[in-house]
Amino acid sequence: xxxxxxxxxxxxxxxxxxxxxxxxxxxxxxxxxxxxxxxxxxxxxxxxxxxxxxxxxxxxxxxxxxxxxxxxxxxxxxxxxxxxxxxxxxxxxxxxxxxxxxxxxxxx
Amino acid sequence: xxxxxxxxxxxxxxxxxxxxxxxxxxxxxxxxxxxxxxxxxxxxxxxxxxxxxxxxxxxxxxxxxxxxxxxxxxxxxxxxxxxxxxxxxxxxxxxxxxxxxxxxxxxxxxxxxxxxxx
Numbered sequence: 001x002x003x004x005x006x007x008x009x010x011x012x013x014x015x016x017x018x019x020x021x022x023x024x025x026x027x028x029x030x031x032x033x034x035x036x037x038x039x040x041x042x043x044x045x046x047x048x049x050x051x052x053x054x055x056x057x058x059x060x061x062x063x064x065x066x067x068x069x070x071x072x073x074x075x076x077x078x079x080x081x082x083x084x085x086x087x088x089x090x091x092x093x094x095x096x097x098x099x100x101x102x103x104x105x106x107x108x
Numbered sequence: 109x110x111x112x113x114x115x116x117x118x119x120x121x122x123x124x125x126x127x128x129x130x131x132x133x134x135x136x137x138x139x140x141x142x143x144x145x146x147x148x149x150x151x152x153x154x155x156x157x158x159x160x161x162x163x164x165x166x167x168x169x170x171x172x173x174x175x176x177x178x179x180x181x182x183x184x185x186x187x188x189x190x191x192x193x194x195x196x197x198x199x200x201x202x203x204x205x206x207x208x209x210x211x212x213x214x215x216x217x218x219x220x221x222x223x224x225x226x
Contacts, residue, residue, distance in 0.1 A: 033214065042112070042199060043151065045214035088150055095141065095164055096215055098150040 005099045006089055012105040019076040021102040023089030024069075030092065032072050034063060037086045037101070046074075046087075079106045110134075112218035114200050120224045121190055129185040129221045133202030140183050141215060142175055143199040151199055157183060190225045197222050 007022045023032070031050045035043040049056045049065045049072065056063045062075040076083055086101040113132040121127055133140050139158055143151035153167040157177045165175070172190075177183040187194055201215040 035215075042217035042219045043201075043215070044217070048214060095153050095156045095167075097153060098143075100150045103148075 006087070006102045008102060009100065010103045010105075012107060013079060015079060015081055015106050015108050017079055019079050019083070019104055019106075021074045021087050021104070023072045023074070023099060025072075025089075025091050026070065027093075029067075032065060033090045033092075033096065034061075034072075034074050035088045035090060035098070037088065039085070043088065076104075079104075081106050081108050112200055112202050112216050114198075114218035114221050116221055117219065118222045118224075120226065122226050123190060123192060125190050125225075127187045127190055127223060129187075129198050129200075129223070131183045131185070131200030131202075131218060133181060133183070133200070134204075134216055135181075137202035137204050137216070138180070139203040140177060141201045141203070142183070142185050143201065145197045145199055145220070154185070154198075187223075190223075192225045195223055195225045 034046045037043045060077045088101045090096045090098045142154040145151045155165045160180045172188045175185045197220040199220045201217045
């Protein structure tokens with residue numbers, strides 16, 4: 001079964017707004033990773049957050065992790081049209097298991 | 109090479125035919141993964157190699173699917189007697205991580221091989 005389910009499945013916002021995507025998981029993790037996939041392309045690693053971290057930043061990206069709730073969120077601030085993509089969380093279970101993803105559309 | 113290379117980028121075949129998909133990982137990466145992705149879905153794990161051996165092949169859907177990595181670098185995913193349901197994008201990724209995936213680094217993905225079975 002998939003570990004790491006994203007919510008919402010689709011999100012459409014105006015350029016400049018912030019986008020928040022959530023990820024839930026079922027079992028204990030050592031870390032959680034977020035990836036981006038542009039249409040028709042491979043996945044690109046965005047950020048890894050370890051189980052002992054609560055928040056991590058990378059440019060306009062902010063990732064939080066709540067191990068008590070088994071959830072993580074990815075916030076993209078000041079969104080741009082180029083941020084339009086699918087975003088996946090992934091959890092290492094000996095292999096990296098991906099969720100269904102959130103399809104983000106940024107409208108100019 | 110600079111990144112993970114997958115060939116062919118597109119493959120159209122007829123039901124019942126045999127298909128090979130190739131993955132050339134980043135030089136020096138010991139771990140190699142195959143995933144399958146259907147439209148609108150997340151990548152689905154197929155198999156993972158550590159060096160030449162398959163460390164985890166639990167995601168292969170049936171015995172029509174087989175993958176090799178004979179010299180610990182290039183890998184080939186082989187699909188026998190293709191079915192229309194095999195149509196998907198097959199993604200390859202490599203990592204410099206050893207046993208503990210994700211604890212030390214990330215997966216680097218290729219652009220994928222789009223397989224269409226008519």
